[in-house]
Amino acid sequence: xxxxxxxNQNPKTLLKKNPNTLLKDIIIMLSxxxxxxLGRLLLVGYGIQPFPNFEIIMVLTFIAALFIRPxxxxxxxxxxxxxxxxxxxxPLFVGNAMNRIVLFTYSGFLIIVLLSIIGRKQWIxxxxxxxxxxxxxxxxxxxxxxxxxxxxTNIGWWYLMYPHSLESLILVLxxxxxxxxxxxxxxxxxxxxIALPVVxxxxxxxxxxxxxxxxxxxxxxLIAITGIFILLCFI
Numbered sequence: 253x254x255x256x257x258x259x260n261q262n263p264k265t266l267l268k269k270n271p272n273t274l275l276k277d278i279i280i281m282l283s284x285x286x287x288x289x290l291g292r293l294l295l296v297g298y299g300i301q302p303f304p305n306f307e308i309i310m311v312l313t314f315i316a317a318l319f320i321r322p323x324x325x326x327x328x329x330x331x332x333x334x335x336x337x338x339x340x341x342x343p344l345f346v347g348n349a350m351n352r353i354v355l356f357t358y359s360g361f362l363i364i365v366l367l368s369i370i371g372r373k374q375w376i377x378x379x380x381x382x383x384x385x386x387x388x389x390x391x392x393x394x395x396x397x398x399x400x401x402x403x404x405t406n407i408g409w410w411y412l413m414y415p416h417s418l419e420s421l422i423l424v425l426x427x428x429x430x431x432x433x434x435x436x437x438x439x440x441x442x443x444x445x446i447a448l449p450v451v452x453x454x455x456x457x458x459x460x461x462x463x464x465x466x467x468x469x470x471x472x473x474l475i476a477i478t479g480i481f482i483l484l485c486f487i
Contacts (some may be wrong), residue, residue: 288332317368329361356408394439
């Protein structure tokens with residue numbers, strides 16, 4: 253009876269009754285950071301990726317944007333990437349142009365988390381149950397986020413490493429297509445088998461509420477932070 257009652261409730265109504273506490277948000281944030289960092293170390297550092305460009309930080313970024321306070325969600329991809337880069341021995345920010353590409357990769361994840369926060373209400377509705385329609389939404393989100401992220405980071409490679417001409421930009425984008433295909437496969441698999449089950453379960457769970465939607469004014473600092481990271485990419 254309790255399960256049927258929860259299933260009949262609107263997910264947005266359920267969220268208002270069960271807001272996340274500060275402590276729960278911190279625990280979720282730290283857990284996601286640990287999973288993201290360890291996951292990247294295992295996949296990249298130990299070479300156990302099932303195929304190139306398979307990663308889990310994007311899906312963790314998306315889920316964090318739904319479950320915890322927006323300013324905490326921003327820390328998930330940033331800290332996960334920084335810590336894993338340090339452990340992997342990747343130079344950060346300084347040195348030659350190749351090392352500066354991290355600004356594009358980091359800001360790319362910030363763009364993803366910002367879009368996830370802004371569209372939170374729509375994403376919750378689109379992933380609230382495991383049905384064919386919701387599976388289509390998960391696949392669409394994965395494709396959209398991956399294409400945006402890869403386009404942005406490819407622009408970074410072009411800006412930092414190649415002549416600033418249309419021909420070289422087309423060359424970079426063309427060369428990145430095989431990697432993009434693998435990344436698209438990674439996004440589709442992780443959003444279908446991680447994001448969709450987690451979000452659909454949370455729509456029925458009292459103990460795992462999705463973060464409530466904030467007024468647009470509260471998103472301005474997050475937009476500003478993302479904008480600053482984007483500007484730093486071109487300095």
